[in-house]
Amino acid sequence: MDAYTGGYLQFVLVLVALPHFTCDDSSRCPSACVCRADGAVRCVGDTVTDVPQLLPPDTYLLELNGTRITVIKERDLMKKDLLLRFSLTYSSLNTIHPQAFHLGPPLRNFLKRLPTTVFNSLTNLQELHIYNNELEVLQAGLFDQLVNLRELQLYHNKITTLAPQVFWSLQKLTVLSLSSNQLTSIPEKSFYNMPRLTKLTIYKNPLLFLPEQLMGNMPEIQVFYLFSTNLTTVPGNLFTNMSGLLELNFHLNEKLKELPPDLFCCLRNLKKLSLKSNNLHDLEPQLFSRLPALKLLFLNDNKLRRLPENIFRGIAGVLTINLSKNLLTTLPGDIFQSNTALRSLSLSDNPWDCTCNIRVLARWIARHNAVVTDKNYVMCESPLYQMLRRVDSLPDEEFNVCDVTTYFPSNTDLDKSTQPLFTSTQNTIPPTTTTTTTTTTPEIRPSSKDTQNLNILTTTSRGSTSPASWTLTTQAEVTSTMSTMSTLHVFYDVLVIGWGPEFVHHNIHSGWVYVWFLPSDTAWTASLMFCHVFLLTTGLVFILASIYVMNLLDKTMDELNPRH
Structure with a gap:
């Protein structure tokens, strides 16, 4: 042999x-x-x-x-x-x-080329395997006499060129594999006249684009592999004639950035869709709206930064969604509301921003803990003080501050009548508010968890220790007040407004928030600095004096007890 x-x-x-x-x-x-x-x-x-x-x-x-x-x-x-x-x-x-x-x-x-008539006598041939060769071209007429061929394996060659209509005589073909070749393009209508095709693979080809008219009627096709290419997008009608498709492996295309909105319009029987490891940045809102039979959806390892609110609404029966390893910072809170059959959701390795925008999603994850299979790795990445906290561990009470709306009116917003300066979603602060301030250790009582009331502490830059009242009755007074206000702090569910720059320290203990204010005007700063220097100098003097006294005492003891 x-x-x-x-x-x-x-x-x-x-x-x-x-x-x-x-x-x-x-x-x-x-x-x-x-x-x-x-x-x-x-x-x-x-x-x-x-x-x-x-x-x-x-x-x-x-x-x-x-x-x-x-x-x-x-x-x-x-x-x-x-x-x-x-x-x-x-x-x-x-x-x-x-x-x-x-x-x-x-x-x-090491077959590099086949004579055009090499298969002419094999009219009853049903399977033809020519893989692991070095074929470079499939010339016209090569398969014209193989009218009974059912399976054609051409993978692992070096095919760079397909003759137009080279497969048109293969009307009984059920399996066609062109994977692992060197195709950069495919002629129009190359896959026409193959109505019995059930499996098609063209992966691992450096394809740059696909023509608008490529796929003919393939109602019986079940599996299609199109991955590891150089495609940046595909025609919107690419899968239109594949109504029987059950599994679509459209992944590992590192340059694939966008998908047409109606790309999956006709795949009503599709059960598995893999779009993982592409370069997708955004998805059209209706992209999956016509996939009622979909069970498995893989979107992991992309560059997705956001998702439309209704993106999953058309796939109510989906069982698995993988969104891990993207660039998602938040998701619409009710994005999974229609996915009642969902059993496995992956969200890890995303830079989640655990501010107000993630409140509803955190609540959903906490309620559907068993569904989020990688919940232990769904971590906050920002803001800095939330880093490495698990999203499902964020209690809803932490987001009470998100209910507060702070309103700073301009001159045109106010008339001569009294206007409220601050509002919240729970209540409205009246225009006249009396608050108690101190310059040392004022205590702020946090809002009740039941009523979520808004508490405000105001302090003056002069450091007055007497109770102060704040009454804004006219536009001029409001404008004057706004011009002097320079700081606003939020601690848990408490809003603190200060006049003048301040150094603020706070902590929470037994349901109370303790806040210390250090006024920073020139007089106070100079006084405090003088006290600080005075204390340091005094301490140094005492230390030196102690050393001197100890030295004298030592000499006196030596004189009283002379050594012999």
């Missing part, structure tokens, strides 16, 4: 229409074996003590069952060039030679 027909199954022509036969020739089939016409050999019984050597030349499967084989020797599997599967069960095997399965480098075919 020469190099062009040896090796693993590289170039196989299966003529199903040829008469079936069995290997009755004892010189070709051992006595304890059954040799089938399709190349399968099965040997059974105690009389088999070694791996049979004399086998039909087309043997691809060798099964040994219930034998007395104890050793597989170094050369037992040599010269079985087409053998794909070897099975040894229920035997007395105790030794396998280290080189038993080392058959040397496989012999491969």
